[in-house]
Amino acid sequence: MRQRLAISVISAGVFFSPLLFAQTASKEKTAKDQTGAFDPHDLSGKWNRVSPFQTYSNVPGGANELQAYILGQAPAPQKLDVETAEAPFTAEGKAKFDKNIPSYGRRITAPMLGNDPQAMCDPWGVPRMLNGQVAGPHATIEMVQLPDRMFTFSQWHHDYRVVWTDGRQLPKLDEVEPRWNGYSVGKWEGNTFVVNSLGFDERTWLDHNGYPHTDQMRLEERYRRLDADTLELVETITDPQYYSKPFRSDTKIWKLDREGGKTWDEQIYCVPSEEFKFNKLIRDGNVGK
Secondary structure: OOHHHOOOOOOOOOOOOHHHHHOOHHHHHHHHOOOOOOOOOOOOEEEEEOOOOOOOOOOOOOOOOHHHHHHOOOOOOOOOOOOOOOOOOOOHHHHHHHHHOOOOOOOOOOHHHHHHHHHOOOOOOHHHOOOOOOOOHHHHHEEEEEEHHHHHHHEEEEEEEEEEEOOOOOHHHHHHHEOOOEEEEEEEOOEEEEEEEEEEEEOOOOOOOOOOOOOOOEEEEEEEEEEOOEEEEEEEOOOOOOOOOOEEEEOEEEEEEEOOOOOOOOOOOOOOHHHHHHHHHHHHOOOOO
């Protein structure tokens, strides 16, 4: 498996461990969870994506599962009446999109021509790390709430992101340098946790399909815990240079994985030396040589 090629060992002190924070949950809270009661303002836990889309939005070809069904490579998904819509590109945005060539999925031309940033072990960035685009057991995120911030962990690439909840305001775009995960603040609006972000590095993609953004992009995320085991997320980006109107994601659904949250960290990293080996042996069409 590709992820096995990307596993690397690093000193435990360098990265935060989601399990370290998860272990702080009290016995009282655990017992409360088992009764079906829950705190709608508690989003902590390991969440597995169960909605069909693995990409930013429900654009045509955006769901790997639906695409596999169309190609006869998988059984019919549970729901086929999936509404799709093209991204609201500006002319400049469409031109940029056409230059971004994934190494897998509907838009692939030849694997060796792909220019997906992750093939060079660049970070996924936000919102890509939130889309759960990896299939199977790694279509997960883990969230940990502290009094003044929230951490979101992506097991794939072993990345984490911080959302500040201490009341601070977002900086002005001209005051900060773009970063892979941007700058994020969150607050509660009733039972909806609203995160607003800006200051993103324009080298990242919104998802593996190659949807681009500029460093002027702003992102809004809206999280709702629907019940003890279900989390809903809707994202909207505003980036007038590339999109003629706000670009809304599909509604992403996640299920709480209590048992999975107790397992050992797999320490999956994107390691350049291993990624280049994968590209040479598999991605670039050299199998058998």
